Amino acid sequence: MVSKRAQGPDPARIRQARAAFQAALGADNVFFGEEDAAAYNDKFAVDDTLHHPSGAIAPGSAQEVQAALRIASEVGIPLWPISRGKNLGYGGSAPVLAGSVILDLSRMKKIEYDEENGTVLLEPGVGFYDLYDFLKARGMKHWLSTPGNSWGSVVGNALDRGVGYTPYGENTSKICGMEVALADGSLVRTGMGALEGSPTWQLYRYGFGPAWDQLFVQSNFGVVTKMGLWLMPEPESLMGMDVEFDNPEDLGPLIDTLAPLRREGLLQQSPTIGNWLRAAAVLTTRSEWTDQPGALSDEVISAIRTKYRVGWWGVSLRLYGREEVNKAAYPILEKAMNDLKPLSMHPAQWKRGEPLENSGWTGTPISFPMQNANWHGGRGGHIGFSPVLPQSGTAAMAQFKRTYDRYREYGMDYQASFAFGERHLINVNAVLLDKDDPEMMGRVDPFLRQLVADAKAQGYGEYRTHLDYMDLVASTYDFNDNALLKLNERVKNALDPAGVIAPGKSGIWPGAKGGTCA
Incomplete structure (x- = not known):
């Protein structure tokens, strides 16, 4: 269950953070009522009480995500980012650490489409139905690879290594370029996006030097605010x-x-x-x-x-x-x-030209x-x-x-x-x-x-x-005394020593010195 190394934030910090979030994001985008918090519980959990959030905030842009991260760092409270919160069977919208504040990115729904090259640049709130409707309105020249639960986020699915049923079914392998907000509020673009104005951000995955895209997959090293994705050309x-x-x-x-x-x-x-x-x-x-x-x-x-x-x-x-x-x-x-x-x-x-079968085999949301x-x-x-x-x-x-x-x-x-x-x-x-x-x-x-x-x-x-x-599954990856988990923790402590972003995600906790927003 939840690691004994972590403790949720105290009520005084929550009150302080709530006021700061309201000032930065607007009161209509800050949710700390009892019913608000309950809406983000994991409805499928064995024991709901282990993962109750304190509340939620809903930024509408990368700049507001940056502001929220700076507030969380200053006040000392953990945020649990979700794209749309539909990761049902794996936790839904709930956090590992009870008392965390949900960072709900579902308002961020921008889509940029490169029809010639078959790529999109998506914000996390774009669901599979959203992207399908967007592409259908433009002639359906490209197909998605949809999972069995298409209520969810395209970005969120790829970041949790979700799969679909077409030749592009391994969605995480089609990621090409990210924009990521780090715990200190700074913003970074990976791959070719590190060049200002680069036309190849969604075309070449690696850029120059270490390639970071997969380090933000199933991790808590940053908050993905944009993600590039390759789409499958409509087959003949x-x-x-x-x-x-x-x-x-x-x-x-x-x-x-x-x-x-x-x-x-x-x-x-x-x-x-x-x-x-x-x-x-x-x-x-x-x-x-x-x-x-x-x-x-x-x-x-x-x-x-x-x-x-x-x-x-x-x-x-x-x-x-x-x-x-x-x-x-x-x-x-x-x-x-x-x-x-x-x-x-x-x-x-x-x-081509016939009506599409409503199934995952044709990339249709289901x-x-x-x-x-x-x-x-x-x-x-x-x-x-x-x-x-x-x-x-x-x-x-x-x-x-x-x-x-x-x-x-x-x-x-x-x-x-x-x-x-x-x-x-x-x-x-x-x-x-x-x-x-x-x-x-x-x-x-x-x-x-x-x-x-x-x-x-x-x-x-x-x-x-x-x-x-x-925590249990992370412990099974035990080569050389869990060397991989130790490496993950070293990266976490370098980027987010206070544990602002999703403490406990994939078994990765901040170090004892930083604590969890201590």
């Missing part, structure tokens, strides 16, 4: 298939078939293999099938699958680009899937996957557990069996997927919650800690995690 055509597989054991051969196609570039997208509950949880609720406690029986699983005609595993595969190239590649992909003897296979096709929060009824939610694996069917099957057994041991219903990168897999597991069931909620924390321990025993670490487990 799209071809592919939706494939269902009948048995849990089909996972390994499927991964071993797709992995070489992904590595050689025939399959350029980021496909995700999802289990039956990932599909069914947005179509039905648990109470329609059983009132028995504990993990679902095989009989109930079979009945749900039969009604909705879903496999134990399913995957959607798409080819993007020139129609002639896709027509040549499609038979190769089709044969590879048929050789695995799937339960079903349905072709999909699109050509939010229906969040319906899974209602699986148990009551005050639903979920928490993610997402270790990184090699692209190996054997490794994936072992991870699946190990994790599935833990779900059953702890009486949880198994929802999971295996998402492809170019060389890795991310095993995204959702722990579906009913916050009105105290007995269930009592099992969640020990269950998640056990999953982290199981992964560590295999040499697997999570690529992102919930607020409650940031």
Whole structure:
């Protein structure tokens, strides 16, 4: 849970900071009422009380962010930056350190678009729906790569290494240039943006000397006020298939078939293999099938699958680009899937000029996957557990069996997927919650800690995690006595020794001398 090294700010400092924020940002953009603070709680947390903020402020520009940081440094209070606060399952808008003030950047919504080169320069408040509507109004010459919850921020998603489903699915890899406010209120631009008036800021990632973009990803070293991003050119055509597989054991051969196609570039997208509950949880609720406690029986699983005609595993595969190239590649992909003897296979096709399918495969914003929060009824939610694996069917099957057994041991219903990168897999597991069931909620924390321990025993670490487990997950990266965490702390202490920005983010706390806004 929250590190014992940190303490929240005292009420006197909060009052002092509130008055200063009102003077700098305007009273309408400063929120310290009880209901205001509650609006920023993590609705999916196991224990809400661990992450209550003191209030929130909403700057409207980089200059106001700078002013807010200077005030926070002078008064000695921590700020927790959020873009739109929709990182559901990982903490939402809540801070690691209770009592922090939320730095809500959702008012900052400017978009600069370079149509010729296919890039955008975005402020953090721009959501996926915002950017989609912006591009659609200009002819949709470029596509997004949207996550399952498209309510969120494009900048925030890339900064937390979120993924989508198109060839540009690994959003953090498409970052090109940032503007960042540091804890002392200074402003820096990375890459080619360090040259005043440079026309290549969103074209060349690295600039001269050390490249800093990724150092501001999942870190608390600064507040990103602008971010460049590469967009995917609208393809001439799209071809592919939706494939269902009948048995849990089909996972390994499927991964071993797709992995070489992904590595050689025939399959350029980021496909995700999802289990039956990932599909069914947005179509039905648990109470329609059983009132028995504990993990679902095989009989109930079979009945749900039969009604909705879903496999134990399913995957959607798409080819993007020139129609002639896709027509040549499609038979190769089709044969590879048929050789695995799937339960079903349905072709999909699109050509430029036709209406877009409303799915992540076409970069269309979606939010229906969040319906899974209602699986148990009551005050639903979920928490993610997402270790990184090699692209190996054997490794994936072992991870699946190990994790599935833990779900059953702890009486949880198994929802999971295996998402492809170019060389890795991310095993995204959702722990579906009913916050009105105290007995269930009592099992969640020990269950998640056990999953982290199981992964560590295999040499697997999570690529992102919930607020409650940031210290724990950081500790699993333990080479040479946690040398990486020590390096992160040294950078933190150099840039933000008082811990003004997001103390505890990714397990990174300010040093003892600076304290947390001591």
